[in-house]
Amino acid sequence: MPPTKRQHNDQIPISNNNKKRKLEDQIAEINSAKYLLEDLANEILYELFEYLDSYDIYKGFYNLNRRFQNLAINSNVLTKINVSTMSKINFKDYYQNILIPNRNQIKVLRLSNPFTADVIFSPPRTILNFVHLEKLILDKVQIKYFTKVFRHLQELPKLHSLTISLTAGCNQQSLDGIFSNIFHLPKLKYCKIEYEIKRLEDEPVQLYFTHRDSSLIECLIINGRFPFNQFQKFNTAGIYK
Numbered sequence: 001m002p003p004t005k006r007q008h009n010d011q012i013p014i015s016n017n018n019k020k021r022k023l024e025d026q027i028a029e030i031n032s033a034k035y036l037l038e039d040l041a042n043e044i045l046y047e048l049f050e051y052l053d054s055y056d057i058y059k060g061f062y063n064l065n066r067r068f069q070n071l072a073i074n075s076n077v078l079t080k081i082n083v084s085t086m087s088k089i090n091f092k093d094y095y096q097n098i099l100i101p102n103r104n105q106i107k108v109l110r111l112s113n114p115f116t117a118d119v120i121f122s123p124p125r126t127i128l129n130f131v132h133l134e135k136l137i138l139d140k141v142q143i144k145y146f147t148k149v150f151r152h153l154q155e156l157p158k159l160h161s162l163t164i165s166l167t168a169g170c171n172q173q174s175l176d177g178i179f180s181n182i183f184h185l186p187k188l189k190y191c192k193i194e195y196e197i198k199r200l201e202d203e204p205v206q207l208y209f210t211h212r213d214s215s216l217i218e219c220l221i222i223n224g225r226f227p228f229n230q231f232q233k234f235n236t237a238g239i240y241k
Contacts, residue, residue, distance in 0.1 A: 042071060049075045053082060058098050073101055079132075080108040088115050095119055103129045107158075110137035114167060117145040124148040128155055135161040143170045143178070150181040160187050166195040183215045194223040 049057050054077050061068040072078075081099065083091065091113065099106070099120070109130065111117065117138070120126060127133075127149050133156055138146065143166050153159060162185065164178075175197060182191055 038067075045071055046075060049077045052077065053084070054078050054080065054098065055082070055084065055086065055094060058094055062097065073098070078102045079105055081106050082108075082110045082112070083116050084112050086113070091116060092119060104131055106130055107132055108135040108137075109133060110139070111141065112139040114140050114142060117141050121145050121149050125152050127152050130156065132158055134158045135163075137163040139165045140167045141165070142167050143174050147174065147177065150178075154181075154185055156187075158187065159185065161190040162188055163192045164194065166193075170195055170197060172197060183217070186216070188215070188217055190219045191217055192221040192223070197225055 049071075052060070054075075057072050057075060057077060062072045063069070078098065079102075081102075083094075086094070111120065124145075136153070136159060141164065146164065146166070153162075162182070170178075175195060178193070182188065182193070
């Protein structure tokens with residue numbers, strides 16, 4: 001009996017040592033996992049970025065270290081910028097660190113907050129820095145910003161798609177000017193515009209825009225009241241046949 005008891009006592013520290021060693025191995029594995037993201041090749045990280053929004057990439061990676069900061073700035077995802085709902089402070093920070101350094105390579109720009117126009121279109125000619133811009137989407141933008149920036153849009157050599165959603169109601173004179181300007185964008189092939197007109201309930205919609213140049217627009221979507229007789233001018237301009 002005594003020898004058996006001593007054998008049992010000898011096994012206790014061995015068992016404890018095994019548990020301790022196993023626990024240490026698990027802790028080491030957990031600690032090593034912290035560095036797995038850092039160890040990934042740039043190519044793999046760029047593939048991961050393809051599934052993320054540009055703002056998510058900025059918030060998640062930009063402030064980690066210098067390497068991830070460079071990856072965030074040089075990512076191809078940054079050619080497509082979607083400024084979704086965010087605070088004004090966050091947007092200004094994002095604008096300084098991401099939009100300004102990359103504006104000469106941005107191809108798609110979507111602004112979904114009214115105050116973003118205050119920053120990007122101040123002054124209006126700032127839009128000319130987006131030299132490779134092909135697609136511009138303005139959600140809930142005030143008509144005053146759009147009117148100021150329009151003549152500069154004509155100078156963008158690659159802009160072929162324009163989507164506009166105007167806030168509040170706009171008067172018929174302003175809307176008349178917008179349509180006239182749209183038809184003078186030299187490379188535009190797609191345009192979608194959404195608006196509400198300030199008018200009395202029974203007052204007819206009257207637009208008198210005129211344009212002498214033919215337009216390259218192939219698809220025009222109008223979500224708002226529009227006088228049917230004006231479509232004849234579209235036909236004259238070559239917008240549809």
